[in-house]
Amino acid sequence: MRAASIRRYGPLLAALLLLAALGGALASVVRVRADLAEFLPPGHTRASEFLARELRSGVATSLLLIGIEGVPPQELARLSRSLGAALRASGRFSFVGDGTTSLGDAEQALLFRYRYLLSPETRPEAFTEPALRARLEALLDGLRSAASPLLARFGFADPTGAFLNLARSWLGESHLETRDGAWFAAAASPPRVLLIARSQGAGLDTEAQQQAVREVREAFAAANPGPARLLLSGPGVFAAQAAATIRGDVHMVTALSGGLLAAFLFWRYRSLLLLALAAVPLGAGMVAGMAVTALAFGSVHGIALGFGMTMLGVTVDYPILLLTLRQRGESLPQAAARIWPTLRLAAVAAALGLVAMLGSGFPGLVQLGLFAAVGLLTAAVVTRWVLPRLLPEARIEARPLPRWLAHPLAALRGRHGLALGVVAVAAGVLLALGGPRWQRDIAALSPVPRASQALDEELRRQLGAPDVRYLIALGPGEEEMILRASERLEAALAPLVARGALAGLDLPSHYLPSRATQQARQAVLPEPDVLRERLQAAMAGLPFRANAFAPFLAAVAESRSLPPLDAAALAGAPTIAARLSPLLSRRGDAWQGLAVAKGVTDPAALAAAVAGLHDPAILFVDTKGETEGLLASFAHATVLWAAAGGVLVFGLFAWALGGLRPALRIAAPVGGALVVTLAVLAAAGEALTLFHLASLLLLAAVSIDYSLFLRSSPGSPNETGSSMGAVLNCAVCTLLTFGLLAFCGTPVLHGIGLTIAVGVAAAFLLACAAVPRPALRA
């Protein structure tokens, strides 16, 4: 008995094990890429190229935004200080900002020493006798005022106020309320403290990002938080969170749909063997698709893999059709040979439809198309030649449809008018809503739940993080070249700032002037004897002691021969270096600079002014406009190629079925199902993304199956009945496998699920209605 069952099921078991082993081996060998930016095209313009690079590895990608709330303010401040200290001590962060952020002593000493090279106030006129006189009077006045402790400390070494003005401009007026060494979000209820941290790893390094997130969580837990809540955001958090949410959703849906699918198949076939059989072509398709994609591209993108697998869901239909359409007395190989022409046509048509993706120019979509096309064809071939041999004796038979189901379905047959009416109404709705809406916001492509995106926005706003919509790229090139470009830009935009077209610019040269500028400032500083004479003249009649300004004279003399500061030397001033690092960073051999325009009220004027510079090292980037343009061009290209794919598939039908009319009969329900689905999505307010597109292509593929198989049973009403049963089984399986995703919280999965649930139902019902009414027989 046991030997018999091993003989019987052995080949099937072996095939499944082999596929599992191959899949496992591939998964360990093939590199799976995870970040969204890799999925996008490299960009057609310099601006979009720059943007794509920033998205991939820009400094913004290594930022962590941290909030704490849920306990009284004093406790919040303690947690903030403790967390900030722990993060600094960990060495994993290049910058930790919190309420304790101020210049350290060593840092202050370095910047103080370089004040005359760094300060834009170092101009010839600042060191003339009248200018010095005015400064000394102001100092005296300041010493009388409440600010005297600060002035007594710095004023005699720096009567021109170069350092204090620098510190003020660097550290700026914060939007945040600092209390007890912590940043409190302004007017937040309940009270919330904020921190910001930049991890060492580049944004691309997902592992480093997740490690940084873990570090924050552990440091928080170690600070005895009690009932306090930690709020975390930033790209690194998103990556980890998205993976976890999707995993959770998928687990839930897999368990649920697996159970329902098994129950359904058992009800229809009284056999769970079918599940194992259905897994063979699917598994073979995935392994082949992954192998070919990896060979062609060197790696497989996680998104292409995920959605490729979704689209291969259509291959579950093949074994179901094979087993259900087997006629009494026919062996499985015979049945496979008989349905092969239809199956072949269905698979080739579906694969041809994927040409749309190969032509889209999106690296991710090309991968997805290749993956799915190879997988589909492989699954069809396996269903034809391998599956029958695994279980030649299989006696799995679908039970006839119950009357309550068979009756209405039979009544639906031949209702062309009804089908046309439904499609016409859907088309009308679609037209009235202005056609399908394309998602233009790149954030919607992100698999991050909406609640997390909202938290991110809130933390950013509270932290006063700059709006990075308008960027000006500087370089790439040498450090000095970028700093000079930054200075040219500042000079060119000064009139616009004065006019109020923008509130200001955050520039790398603001923190680190170019070497040329520093040297020019050194040249401006008067010789010691000259300065001493002018100072003495300026001091006349003021109550300063004769040698009161000795430190000033010494500092100016020293400044004249200091080696200019560069980015490497500025590392000795961590607070300022941290401000500079997002604006000036090394990318391989070259440096990339970045200027952020703040409070832009007249973007057109800004763009025109930057363009008017005709400076090859300065490039204006409207990040929102660029990404929207990117997505719009993607949508445009995709629609074109989808249309081309549709024409190709239609041509294939016409050729294979011998005429336009039969081709139209097959294609009509497919087109109708797509129109109905698009109408429902538009009415539900869903904007179309890549993920909807992948689902629509899956939908097109399954509806081709339905249409072809329902049509291709020319025989008795019994047979049409059985093919209707077979197709219904396929549709329900697809619904149970993918439609349940509609209940997921992750936007991506929800989009797929909704599209497929609506589409499969429409495709099946339309295909049924398109089948001719059975001839009346005695």
Next chain:
Amino acid sequence: MKNSRRALVRGFALAAAGLALPVRAQEPALEALMRGMAAVRERQESFTEEKAIPELDLPLPSQGTLHWAAPDRLEKHTTSPIEERLRVQGDRLFYERPDRGIAREFGLEEQPEMRALVESIRATLAGDLAALRRYYDVNFSGSADGDWRMALTPLSVRLRAAVQRIVLAGHGPQILSIETDGGGGVTRMQITPLP
């Protein structure tokens, strides 16, 4: 002769004991003073101030009024030689120089030097010993209802760079003088209650 010598020795011994007395032994008196301070909800005083700065030949004089309203509002209004208002309330510091059209508002935490100066007086007026000890080592001598002297040494090294020592002196719940040593200079403030 012998007696007087003995008295002298005893005097020295007492003085030595007094000097050697642990700070905490003055705790009840200090706490009593703080309670007395806390009981005064509002004060209106005039002040004169002299800043001696080593780089200047002459000290810089100024005068004006002080106004205190419990629990946390303190205003220093300088009327001469320049007009200037400095007001703290809660954690905010308001600074006004009408002749220059300057009006600024700061978070006190952003100005650690200022915070220390503020709390030396404000925490004392509020009778908040804990707040005082958050910033200073407190060395008290005297009695709560008579003359007293309180020397404050900043706890943070960073603060000590700007302010080395603040000595408050007074009688009962009234501060009469504040002497601030910082950066080699001394600022002396004399306070007189207004009727």
